[in-house]
Amino acid sequence: MAHVTDFRYSIVAREDYSDVTFMLEVCHPLMARAARPGQFVIVMSHADGERIPLTIADFDAEAGTVTLVIQAVGKTTKEMQRTCRVGAELYGIAGPMGIPSPLGHAKKVVCVGGGLGVAPVFPQARGFKEAGAYVIGVLGFRNRDLIFWEDKFRAVCDELILCTDDGSAGMKGFVSQGVLRAISDHADIEEVVAIGPPLMMKACADATRPFGIKTMVSLNPIMVDGTGMCGGCRVKIGDKVKFACVDGPDFDGHQVDFDDLLVRLRRYKEEERVALERFNEDCRMRTVPEGAKVVSDLPRARG
Ligand SMILES: Cc1cc2nc3c(=O)[nH]c(=O)nc-3n(C[C@H](O)[C@H](O)[C@H](O)COP(=O)(O)OP(=O)(O)OC[C@H]3O[C@@H](n4cnc5c(N)ncnc54)[C@H](O)[C@@H]3O)c2cc1C
Ligand code: FES
Structure with missing residues (x-):
């Protein structure tokens, strides 16, 4: 540390x-x-x-x-x-x-992280464990080389189901299949928390819906001010409009309109492509051959 x-x-x-x-x-x-x-x-x-x-x-x-x-x-x-x-x-x-995740009083929970979502679901898994819950972790990665924080999760989970898309570690399959395995092993799961790409969270919410298990997801719409003023992070939850930065980012996965979220996430694709192209070009221009005079440096963090 x-x-x-x-x-x-x-x-x-x-x-x-x-x-x-x-x-x-x-x-x-x-x-x-x-x-x-x-x-x-x-x-x-x-x-x-x-x-x-x-x-x-x-x-x-x-x-x-x-x-x-x-x-x-x-x-x-x-x-x-x-x-x-x-x-x-x-x-x-x-x-x-954002509003802290409501950890509640569930006695048995499943904490699901897909890819990068593994990191943000960790504090929730630890929070549930500290509150006395039985915690089942379900972590998904494309392959074994991308796995991280397995040890951190083993330290706070009572069970860990590791999934890889290619089967190179743990069970072969997506985290939604890991969730179904946890449900078939435990009839008394009270809550599922799923964080990752929108399609992954949607698949988890679809998996738990028939069982009526409360399923919380963390939404990642485009945010600008983060204070509820600009409207950029608008999401549809049931028949209500919410702003993820102040009303979330956690919402009931069974109520989220994921199709709307996916459309809004794609809105600035062209601008994002151009910005990245300019950045890459800038990096190429600033790659100085050995011995050449350095005129300027990349914009960098202070210090
Ligand atoms: C509540 C919340 C938590 C997040 N946590 C993480 C995290 O822990 N780690 C992480 O890597 N990423 C996280 N993200 C996403 C991260 O903010 C975007 O990947 C980042 O803004 C992309 O910027 P860029 O310039 O690199 O890429 P861009 O090329 O500008 O964007 C790539 C993609 O990122 C998303 N994005 C772009 N700008 C924003 C923005 N201002 N707000 C939200 N999403 C945006 C869009 O889907 C876009 O298509 C989170 C987003 C939200 C809303
Ligand atoms: S980021 Fe502006 S309202 Fe949420």
Whole structure:
């Protein structure tokens, strides 16, 4: 565990889980004390950077750190993958945002994480365990090389069902099949929490619906201000319109209109493509041959 010596948003630890997924442990004692499972932060990695929402994947009040697990999918996350090294600082972190996950009094729960969703479901699995529940973890990855945090989950789960798409570790299949296996082994499951890509959460909600098991999902619509003002993160829950940043991000999976969410997530594809292309081009231009004079550097986190 990293030890914190100052109060800036310095990156005190980094681990790369694959060529696209990396973990940052960031010094922020107040955030670490205030954070609750299910909440998120809005991060700016440098002064001219985009503000992006990221789930608080873990927090340690004693060490004064919060943990972020990031998938490099577009311009900002790829830039962070390049620049956010140990010792650098993030420019700003706002939060904790969102309503903490309602952990309730369920005696037996299934916590499901698909791919990157494995990280944000961890604080919930630990929270349920601390509240005395029997916790079954279901974790899904495309293949064994992408597995991370298995040990962390084994430490807080009574049972762990590992799934890989190609069968290279654990059971072959998707997490929704892992959920069905847990349901067939345990008739008394009271709640399922599923976090991951929208299609995965939809599949889990579809799997539990016939059994009438309460199923909570964490939605990731495009967010701008994170304060309920801009309307960017509008989601349809049953016959109601909600704003994920202030009303969520956790919602009843049986009520979520996933088709609407998927359409809204695709709205800025062209702009995102252009931004990434420009960033890649910029990186290519700044790749300096050995011995050449460095004129400028990539925009980087302060510090
Ligand atoms: C509550 C919440 C928690 C999240 N937690 C995590 C996390 O822990 N780790 C992680 O890697 N990602 C997380 N995301 C998604 C992350 O915010 C996006 O991947 C990131 O903003 C993409 O920015 P980009 O410039 O790299 O890519 P872009 O090319 O700009 O976008 C790639 C895709 O990311 C999504 N996206 C883009 N901008 C936003 C935005 N402002 N808000 C939300 N989604 C956006 C869209 O689906 C888009 O198609 C979370 C999103 C939300 C809403
Ligand atoms: S991000 Fe603007 S209303 Fe939620």
